Amino acid sequence: MRVQGRSYRSVWLEGAVVRLIDQRLLPHQFAILDCPTSHDTAQAIVTMAVRGAGAIGAAAGFGMAQAALGAPQGSFASSIEQAARMIRSTRPTARDLFYAVECVEASIRQAPDLEAARRAAVQTAQRLADENAAAGEQIGLAGEPLLQDGANVMTQCNAGWLAFADWGSALAPIYQAQRRGKRPFVYVPETRPRGQGAKLTAWELGQEGVSHALIADTACGTFIQRGEVDCLLVGADRIAANGDVANKIGTYTLAVLADRHHVPFYVAAPRSTFDLSTPTGAAIVIEERGEEEVLWVWGRSADDTWQRVQISPAATRARNPAFDVTPAALVTAFITEAGLIPPRPDAIEAFVRRETALPSA
Amino acid sequence: MRVQGRSYRSVWLEGAVVRLIDQRLLPHQFAILDCPTSHDTAQAIVTMAVRGAGAIGAAAGFGMAQAALGAPQGSFASSIEQAARMIRSTRPTARDLFYAVECVEASIRQAPDLEAARRAAVQTAQRLADENAAAGEQIGLAGEPLLQDGANVMTQCNAGWLAFADWGSALAPIYQAQRRGKRPFVYVPETRPRGQGAKLTAWELGQEGVSHALIADTACGTFIQRGEVDCLLVGADRIAANGDVANKIGTYTLAVLADRHHVPFYVAAPRSTFDLSTPTGAAIVIEERGEEEVLWVWGRSADDTWQRVQISPAATRARNPAFDVTPAALVTAFITEAGLIPPRPDAIEAFVRRETALPSA
Numbered sequence A, B: 001m002r003v004q005g006r007s008y009r010s011v012w013l014e015g016a017v018v019r020l021i022d023q024r025l026l027p028h029q030f031a032i033l034d035c036p037t038s039h040d041t042a043q044a045i046v047t048m049a050v051r052g053a054g055a056i057g058a059a060a061g062f063g064m065a066q067a068a069l070g071a072p073q074g075s076f077a078s079s080i081e082q083a084a085r086m087i088r089s090t091r092p093t094a095r096d097l098f099y100a101v102e103c104v105e106a107s108i109r110q111a112p113d114l115e116a117a118r119r120a121a122v123q124t125a126q127r128l129a130d131e132n133a134a135a136g137e138q139i140g141l142a143g144e145p146l147l148q149d150g151a152n153v154m155t156q157c158n159a160g161w162l163a164f165a166d167w168g169s170a171l172a173p174i175y176q177a178q179r180r181g182k183r184p185f186v187y188v189p190e191t192r193p194r195g196q197g198a199k200l201t202a203w204e205l206g207q208e209g210v211s212h213a214l215i216a217d218t219a220c221g222t223f224i225q226r227g228e229v230d231c232l233l234v235g236a237d238r239i240a241a242n243g244d245v246a247n248k249i250g251t252y253t254l255a256v257l258a259d260r261h262h263v264p265f266y267v268a269a270p271r272s273t274f275d276l277s278t279p280t281g282a283a284i285v286i287e288e289r290g291e292e293e294v295l296w297v298w299g300r301s302a303d304d305t306w307q308r309v310q311i312s313p314a315a316t317r318a319r320n321p322a323f324d325v326t327p328a329a330l331v332t333a334f335i336t337e338a339g340l341i342p343p344r345p346d347a348i349e350a351f352v353r354r355e356t357a358l359p360s361a
Helices: A038-046 A053-070 A073-088 A095-110 A114-146 A172-179 A196-207 A217-225 A251-260 A345-354 B038-046 B053-070 B073-088 B095-110 B114-146 B172-179 B196-208 B217-225 B251-260 B345-354
Strands: A011-014 A017-021 A032-035 A152-154 A185-189 A211-215 A231-234 A238-240 A245-248 A265-268 A296-301 A306-310 A323-326 A333-336 A339-341 B011-014 B017-021 B032-035 B152-154 B185-189 B211-215 B231-234 B238-240 B245-248 B265-268 B296-301 B306-310 B323-326 B333-336 B339-341
Touching (some): A011 A053, A032 A038, A038 A073, A053 A073, A053 A095, A073 A095, A095 A114, A114 A172, A114 A265, A152 A217, A185 A217, A211 A217, A217 A251, A217 B217, A217 B251, A217 B323, A231 A251, A251 A265, A251 A323, A296 B296, A339 A345, B011 B114, B017 B038, B095 B114, B114 B172, B114 B265, B114 B333, B152 B217, B217 B251, B231 B251, B245 B251
Parallel strands (some): A152 A185, A152 A231, A231 A265, A265 A333
Antiparallel strands (some): A245 A323, A296 A306, A296 B306, A306 B296, A333 A339, B011 B017, B238 B245, B296 B306
8 A cells, every 4th residue: 555655565574674664653653663683573563563463464474584584503493483482472362463473383394494494484474464465455355345335434443454464454345445436434433542543544544535534432333323334344353263253442342333223244354364273252362451551642742742641540540451352143244355254153164264375284 | 529638519609700620620630710700601611611411500500690690780681691592502412501591590580670580590500509419419329229239330421420519420329339338340431532431530439439440432342241340320411201311422332232231221310401392312402522522632741731632643534423312212210319210201201290490480
């Protein structure tokens, strides 16, 4: 996708350096963060300089490739193992992260020698990022026919190209519809506590010229209730075998509202987000993040500096679950790179197994 | 209620000056705003130095009393009419505001002469504020038995004593339960865009020693879904004859979530909030406020100054409905100064007519 006229991916590998758009600074500053080592890349995931299931997956793959490039001959296997452990421990919820680590590890195991292992690691990481970008494009094409001319869409958080290697999941059908002249309109919930809707989705949509309005998270219900929303389009961090969806906190509420008002609720995600080894949503680890995200809000101050303000009394404590689980029964359909998939275990399994990219160990 | 060991009401009349706790500065600064004229009092309502249905009602009554005290003999009637128009135009949604203006106007009309009219206006305004405080106390006593020991309650916005002359509506049962040693725990949604949960409810609960956690508005669904919420307790800005409830934006979403998970959803409000002349929620005017409330967030910066930060790109536009309407069917019961009232037109009418404080014209 394009930023200020130039083409970018959210994260990419240049030589042995992982480069990524620093999402902590958006929308007020556009800057590229360089991560020279796999440790730096893991830190970028922890600090959420890079976030979003697909982008995290791509960064994790590149981080593993960096580990392979930098691991000394004498302790190659243990270095790779250590890097895998470090990257897996960055964030617990997104399926794509674990999938990418597994894939690069498998490609290293299958290589005949050290140089081949390094090459294989880089190639696999690059392939995963390319597949993620291609999946985003295909998801867009699969979802675009669901949007009528002038459709009013509500999304949540940022499931756009910043959250992917490219294109995105939930926003990809909107970008495709926009390019076909359908002029969709997007309700963008702020998505507290981190405000990815306000900071990232509003920025992405603005760059692509898509009409939209920022709304408080509290206002989602009233717009759905009034019949002003034609469909909901959200992403996913992990989808269980039965179709339960872990996604950004707030998603479950939107699904319940959509169900009550008979508005279609679509979950857009590539194959790498589906996890057959997780039977239901009950088995998904939900990350509870630090309370400071709830107690403070980051933004641009009147004097144009990047600041945070405390919104509550100094003594107030907070709870901060970062994701929630939407039961499969509330999902109208999954929008995938292979088209629409119904939220049924058999259909999900058939889709995931059809051409799984995960090499057998 | 007490602040730093001293007893306060949210708004009161001293001589001809309306004094009120400036809610725009909380929780970071506790300050009293003096409004020497009815025009200043109206401005305090517009700027939300005073907010919350009951507190607005009390301020509106006192503002009318100020008008009566200050109106010149030669144009007394027209001055009162002008002040009533000005105060009515401050905010459209809260029933209590219009009720207070009506009551003071009626008392002035019934007075035999100018001095009696001035006295009647002051007495009526004072009586309305006292009745509002007494209603809050009674609502607390009526609602307290609904809370078990250690009950987990979720509220919305601030329906505490700051929103009333005293005690509050939704928080009053919690304060009564706390004083009886029941140790309730309160989930406090931030309530963007203005953050009254984070700024006011967290502050009130802290002053009263009630355990609570601030949560993002997006997190309400997951706590209800997990079974961690025993009941919801919210206030109201206006209740229609059929039991539909206009309240702070986000309330409807909580009602839908509570309904889905069979959690009781109580609306606490005094008689003055019920409006028999509004047949259903469809007839309630919903205020849409300026978009800057959504685009910026106020708080205390790290250097301890009161600042706002912009959370979205400079070009982003926003929508900002300040209230929503919850259909009566989602209300478990109203908690009133006369006890629990079922959300049925006949029960509401009987309650309101039983001893309406509105004098016949």
